[in-house]
Amino acid sequence: MNQIFKTLQDNDAKIANPVFIALIAVGIFIKLALSFGTTDDGSVGPANSLIWGYSIVLFSLVGIIFLNIDIGSDTWTDMKKLPWTMILTLIIIMWTISLNFKYFTPINKGSVPYQYYMWSRYSTVLVIAMIVISLGQYMLKLQKNTDSSEYSKQLSMYSIIIFIFNLICVCILQVILDCFAVDG
Secondary structure (H helix, E strand, O other): OHHHHHHHHHHHHHHHHHHHHHHHHHHHHHHHHOOOOOOOOOOOOHHHHHHHHHHHHHHHHHHHHHHOOOOOOOHHHHHHHOOHHHHHHHHHHHHHHHHHHHOHHHHHHOOOOHHHHHHHHHHHHHHHHHHHHHHHHHHHHHHOOHHHHHHHHHHHHHHHHHHHHHHHHHHHHHHHHHHHOOOO
């Protein structure tokens, strides 16, 4: 019976992985394409696009994680199979979404310092890099050969550097919004 569930899960993962990857691309497109322009009332703007786009990316990454957890086994051993970069990406994305929820109206009105938008763009580039690296590591782990294992280790080093820079960017965003944002 477990073999049947494992076969069904593998088939589901083969079908669902491209769907989740496409949803990640849609989420990134929403973040990038719809983040320009502010409104006087603060109802529409860059915070909207970030929340919607990153939420779709978050949903897709969580979906990929759930696809790889075996129902009948220990959850932590299944989580070890996933690239930890994916978990770090989730943390950065959730932190950025929470910042945009908290300062939704000032960001959409454009009443935050211009440095916020600069650091937000830097963070977006780094999030995209983290997503690409984590998906690359995930695909390499699916291949299970020795060459891909070495390449995955190299990607891990790059992901550590990108995560640290992204952590710095989001910390700067937090400081800008907490200390220098005015409500008009």
